[in-house]
Amino acid sequence: MAMTRSTLREYFHTEYQPGERKLVQKIDFFILTFCCLSYFTNYLDRSNLSNAYVSGMEEDLGFVGNQLNIINTCFTVGYVIGQIPANLSLHYVKPRYFFPACMVVWAGLTMVTASAQKPQSIMAIRFFQGIAEATTFVGTHYILGSWYTERELGKRSGIFTASGLAGTMIGGFIQTGIHSSLDGRNGLRGWRWLFIIDGIITLPVALYGFIFFPDTPSTTKAFYLTESERALAVSRVPPVEDRSPVSWTFFKNAFSSWLFWGFVVLWIIAGETESFSTNTLMALYLKKHPTTTYSVPQLNNYPTGVPAVGIISTLFWATLTDFLRGKRYLVGYFIGITGVVTSAMVLAASKDPTNPASTAVVFGAYYWAGAVYACQATFFAWANDALRYEQHMFRAIVLAGMNLGSNAVNAWWSIIFYGASMAPWFTKGMWAMIAVSILLAIWTAGLSYMTTKHERARRAEFTESSSGVVVDHKIAEYA
Template sequence: MKEELHMVGNQFNQINTIFTCGYIVGMIPNNLMLQVVPPRIWFPCMHITWGILTFCTSAVTNVQQIFAIRFFQGMAESSTFVGTHYILGSWYKSGELGKRSGIFTSSGLVGTLFSGVLQAAVYQNLNGTAGRSGWRWLFIIDGIITLPIAFYGFLVFPDVPANTKAFYLTEEFAISGETESFGSNNLMGQWLKAIGGYTIEQIDYYPSGMTAFAIASTLVCATWTDATRSRARWPVLVYMCVACVIASICLLVRKAPVGLNFFAYYLAGASYAGQATTFA
């Protein structure tokens, strides 16, 4: 994408910043809408919007178009994460929330874990097909994956207990975000490309190790807080912070060996551990 769209300077960072701005702008309005429009309607609508914008990304001709698309994608995406935690909090007791929040958070991380494999496979098999670059095909496939899940949500998402219409339920059965920029902005992939010596497939594969560590950290911490019935969730935040500080120090070491940087990026996966416990 960088070469084809002639991206220069810090435009990659600008893309991420503009997405974050859209996310911040959209969070409160999206959550207010959940009080007006049933979540089983609002969530899928936002997913469809996100999917359409993803398709649009595959056809861009300059980086300015990506700026606009990513802002509105951020607004649409901001409906889901905090909104789903609101739904989880409507259904589960306090002693059950940590584990459920952990499963939800980890499901997103599992998607990230496999994204490197998907990216490499798309590049290997579709790059140049029908005159489109591999990165363009990746956005097309992302959109194709998204839309069926959105339509599934119209049918199956349960809303909240007070007004659920889920056919499978009866009355008897009813800030830490920016510390995650190591993974959410794929800084490791950018670093691997910058230092050179790695194939495109390796640049897609290797960051998956950080996501795997994030999944393990999230599930272990969330399960621990439920198992101990601990309302003091601060040890998880301390674990997160210590891991991120160590990772940051390692990455700031001048002329650090490659292995140390790999260790630091993978350790930074701990930054996700607080999502489930804090939201719960």
């Protein structure tokens, strides 16, 4: 009990160097406000497609079969193509220029979607939108890992991820408001207004980032940081030599590293445990409900409970794993259990589809499944922790590779297991979810063993070193 009280006291009363608390408050404000607003608008612009689909776009544009899934796949292909180039670009183009420029592009493409007359047009638009949005998630995790200590990282990653879920959640309410107030205004349907308004909302955030975003500790020229604060920011993170990554040796060693593949495969598996939410299965279930016809406001509002649960779960696990000194792997076991149980609930409900209790079970399953969003912040924080002493751009490659691998699989996974034509029960998808959930628990156990072993070896090597400088022996491999 005394140890627990001591741990709690240490966690909530962190000892800072002189001036460090003020520095952390500044970077919290300027980094997190921009990153969270950026991710909020990113998910707002991304999730509006499903909101529009159930709000009249399907009928207006004559969607057939799995065309909605094909559009999502086009976005995913662009997103995959852009991952590694986008993160490597942060080595050459200052983030305060690169992030806002990408935002302006995807905002423009979002507004252009309002003019679409057929599903094929949206397929082309979403492909390029995917490229523009590629750096938002992994690029931000790279920036967070550059500024924050291991003790601080989980909470910040959780807040950032929660902002994206807030965009998904609020998107439903925005669409409801737009549909009721603007549907038919100036001859435009409500779902078209949604794309226009979402795009406009993004532009002020891009301007804010261009003015205030501080880049990285070693390159920042932010006017609100003093010279001593810039030096302190550099001293808070491990002194890792940062060389240009454009060389055959760098890529060869990076792609042959067990750290790369360990975390890439982790996120490939974990990404598919989010399939219930990312494929908006609850909205499609309501749209194709076997006995009940739901109104447009209900179709948009009821699924908002999914990201709401995701926000709570994300913040809880991000904070808890910080408190537990970085035991991020625990989330993998929680998600494994969640995936198995929620899938079993939907499968059981499908056996008696006209029973009112069946609907209640499905609602409960999809809301609970929203909790798996916790893996986004926690697993990327885990990767940042494990790669803290590696070359910066190797860390960027791993983070980008994680999202690339996950989306490359999701591009076809969603069509095979969660096609819109499979609504309302997605039986194949439920069995696929059970399989990946079990696999996630197994992979998490193996990776946690390897990363713990790697960290012990690094500490032993540092202890034996007489230089007193924390330098990982693997850094030289990426030169």
